[in-house]
Amino acid sequence: MKIGATIRAARKAKGLTLEKLALEAGTDASNLSRLERDQQGANKELLERILQILGISLTGAHRIDPNVGEDIRIKGLIPVISWVQAGSWCEVSDIYAVGDAEQWLPCPVTHGPRTYAVRIRGESMYNPHERWSFRDGDIIFVDPDRDAIHRSLVVAKLTDTQEATFKQLIIEGEQKYLKALNPSWPEQIMRINGNAEFCGVAIAKHESLI
Known part of the structure; x- marks a missing residue:
């Protein structure tokens, strides 16, 4: 599961709209939409904010990689x-x-x-x-x-x-x-x-x- 699909699934599970998550993360909805569809990446700081808002944690020494979703551990999903x-x-x-x-x-x-x-x-x-x-x-x-x-x-x-x-x-x-x-x-x-x-x-x- 790529990072975009991971973010989209977690956002929907929390009942957040694109606009709401984008506002909380400090980006805009169009950028977030493209990120969820894996049509563009995001810098490390933005990804960390999005993951924190959605309650997605990273394991141990795993790194944030916009193209590798397997390293993401999704809490509660x-x-x-x-x-x-x-x-x-x-x-x-x-x-x-x-x-x-x-x-x-x-x-x-x-x-x-x-x-x-x-x-x-x-x-x-x-x-x-x-x-x-x-x-x-x-x-x-x-x-x-x-x-x-x-x-x-x-x-x-x-x-x-x-x-x-x-x-x-x-x-x-x-x-x-x-x-x-x-x-x-x-x-x-x-x-x-x-x-x-x-x-x-x-x-x-x-x-x-x-």
Whole structure:
């Protein structure tokens, strides 16, 4: 994620307009707009002011570089990653080890330091008659440090695939199943026998009006 996209995501998460942030940072909105679109750079002092206003911190000896967004640690924002990245989540201990994020979003609930977000694909978890229902394109927040218990909504990776899947965990005695919430889904129940690795528990759904 380049510095411009990082600044734009953090600004929107804080509910700041271009004009408001530009005023606080001591620049003008047109310059800030070009910076957010990575069409121009900014001097070190201006970048430091913008990052401070947005609550974006730098790690240790990391330097400010207008073209390198990977060095930026965003406080309070969660990365939206791909399902391939989610499938590798259990193997990493740092959310920044997965590479670029699609975008960064504020999580509405208390979460662990490795929490990530993924965008739902398909309609297997869509059931408008249940408490939880997820449409294609919805975004969920997933905490890999939360214990998966009976009826948890989990992201799991099967051993024969590189990508993860989103289902409800059903535990009956020693047996575990993955269940699609959609009652019309062709394969609603999948039995798992040590052939799945849990990559986190869904803790919230992102609600957006746009």
